[in-house]
Amino acid sequence: MSKDKKTAGQELEKELTYKKRNFYEVSDDEKIKKAYDYAENYKKFIDDSKTEREAVRTSAKLCEAKGYKEYRFGDKLEKGGKYYFNNRNKSFVAFKIGSENVCKDGIRLLASHIDSPRLDIKQNPLYEDSSMAFLKTHYYGGIKKYQWTAIPLALHGTVVLKNGKSVDIAIGDNDGDPVFYVNDLLPHLSREQVTKPLSQAIDGETLNVLVGGLPFKDDEVKESIKLTVLNKLREMYGMEESDFLSAELCVVPAFKARDIGFDRALVGGYGHDDRVCSYPALTALLDSDDDKHTVMVVLADKEEIGSEGVSGMQCKVYEDIIDIISAYFGVPSALTRANSVCLSADVTAGYDPNFAGVFEKKNSSLVSYGTSICKFTGSGGKGGSSDASAELCGRIRKIFDDNDIVWQTAELGKVDAGGGGTVAKYIAKLNIDTI
Ligand code: MN
DSSP states (O other), rough: SSSSSSHHHHHHHHHHHOOOOOOOHHHHHHHHHHHHHHHHHHHHHHHHOOOOOHHHHHHHHHHHTTEEEEEEEEOOOTTTTTEEEEEEETEEEEEEOOOOOHHHOOOOEEEEEEOOEEEEEEEEEEEEEEEEEEEEEEEESSSSSSGGSSEEEEEEEEOOOOTOOOEEEEEESSOOOBBBBEOOOOGGGGGGGSSSSHHHHGGGGOOEEEEEEOOOOTTTOSSHHHHHHHHHHHHHHHHGGGGGGGEEEEEEEOOOOOOEEEOOEEEETTTTTHHHHHHHHHHHHHHOOOOOOOOEEEEEOOGTTTSTTTTTTSHHHHHHHHHHHOOOOOOOOOHHHOOOEEOOOOOOOOGGGGGGGGGOOOGGOTSSSSSSOSOOOTTTTTTTTTOOHHHHHHHHHHHHHHTTTTTTEEEETTTSOOOOOTTHHHHTTTTTEEE
16 A cells, blocks of 8 residues: 555544644745734834833824724714724724625624733832832732832833823833832842742732932932932923822833744733734734725723723723714614624633643643634633634634634633633623624
């Protein structure tokens, strides 16, 4: 028997069994180069979008470059119109009006989030102690506190001065910028600290950011280091201490996105969760030449703390936009939503052999094996999850397979190891099929 000829069993095996595909293994050089080129722009996007406010600004620029116009409530929609909606500088919606009435196929939705865990500066943050000035922080989202000590940090945000003017701050990322630090304890005096569980080794109230150490030369001044910092803040941003009361300042890692590995196979950077989905969602819309369907991309805020508030996915503003689009087509919003489909895009856990114990490999997302589709999220017995139907899985699977997309399914870790959720369930609540 010739070597090329497969046995009946081998043929049957090929026909019946399922195997995940590694993108690099099944793609030609041209396709791989395209992925690398795309990643260059993605790196730029995350460097420019370290907070949700910056992500909104960057996204608006990308939209404008593709002819999208800013939409404000009250504006009239136009046939074939391309719009973006800036929700309070914190969340973002881009949408394109299709030629086909939404009563039939609804809206094609993509949803992701643009906030990431970080340290927020408190409202009354500045103090000096033992020849150092610090800003007190309140962490935002599920951080592992020890990761935030002893690394270079940048300060990003917006201050509303007492005269009502807004000032944007972004300092620490560029060569020549100063950076900031959260002090850690030196190993020599860590005998007690290192015996504590990771969750307790760093106390939330010790995540104070070091911002100064130079005394203002005047013997009559009690807190001379604090005064130097305030003097600098006035010089640089026109602010004084009370302006912290009306500020949103975030402390984020000062690194820029970098390639990882000799072969540059991976990208390391702050805030992949969830800009690694936000950027593809937005560029998919901007690069699409489909004029038939109405498509809408939601980049939500506050996912990391439960999708709350006026910028989170639970806010009615996104449904309001669906209502407005429906009204344009003369269709009840309920009908539009019933026929819509949403890809809720967020990060999942990639299998890591260094922490094999928390994964179940057969149902884990493998690095380089393509986009992961999660039928459900949640924790324990799928608690808190929006579980997509077999019908929706089938519909998405067919689209991917028909277009030779490398993809895989995934669960976030093994059963009972932890878990998580995302914005999917809030969209599903609107009677929109969501995966
Ligand atoms: Mn996320």
